[in-house]
Amino acid sequence: MKQIECAFEADVLSAVIQSRWPDRVEAELREHAKSCEICADVAAVAGAIECAREEVPALPDSGRVWWKAQMRARREAVEAVGRPITAIQIAAFACTIALMGACIGATSSWFQSALKWAWGEVTSFDPATVVPYATALIASHGLLVACMVAMVFVVPVAVYLAIGKE
Numbered sequence: 001m002k003q004i005e006c007a008f009e010a011d012v013l014s015a016v017i018q019s020r021w022p023d024r025v026e027a028e029l030r031e032h033a034k035s036c037e038i039c040a041d042v043a044a045v046a047g048a049i050e051c052a053r054e055e056v057p058a059l060p061d062s063g064r065v066w067w068k069a070q071m072r073a074r075r076e077a078v079e080a081v082g083r084p085i086t087a088i089q090i091a092a093f094a095c096t097i098a099l100m101g102a103c104i105g106a107t108s109s110w111f112q113s114a115l116k117w118a119w120g121e122v123t124s125f126d127p128a129t130v131v132p133y134a135t136a137l138i139a140s141h142g143l144l145v146a147c148m149v150a151m152v153f154v155v156p157v158a159v160y161l162a163i164g165k166e
Contacts, residue, residue, distance in 0.1 A: 006038040016046035 012033055015021040021043055022030055033039040104111055138145050 004038075006036050008032050008036065008039055009042050012039045012042050013046055016043055016050060019050070021047065 008029060011029055012021070015025045015029070022033075033043055105115075
């Protein structure tokens with residue numbers, strides 16, 4: 001009849017779990033495990049399980065996982081709620097500017113005359129007269145023009161760098 005239990009089985013298991021097997025156990029227990037099929041199997045299986053358990057990274061505790069999930073859900077909810085509000089604010093700003101422009105355009109005679117003058121200049125554009133005038137303007141106000149061109153490039157880059165750090 002084949003033996004299914006051993007009196008030393010628990011001792012071998014405890015030595016493997018405590019990382020004492022096989023170097024730091026009594027010589028008698030080691031000799032017994034060599035001759036006992038059950039204890040040899042327990043040592044092999046428990047050793048494999050212990051090795052596999054040591055290789056698996058530790059899982060974070062459930063409270064921390066729950067808290068992070070709650071924070072993420074709140075952040076996503078705030079972002080989702082903020083999108084339509086931002087779109088409505090942009091649309092309201094555009095409507096306000098359009099309404100102000102319409103009011104100024106309809107009620108201001110100087111604005112209407114300026115628009116007529118600008119349209120007349122655009123339709124009667126002659127490069128032969130504009131190029132010398134533009135060249136003289138740039139020559140006399142070169143520093144101002146250079147600063148304006150630099151600001152056209154510097155301000156967007158500065159805004160990008162300021163917002164990009166978030």
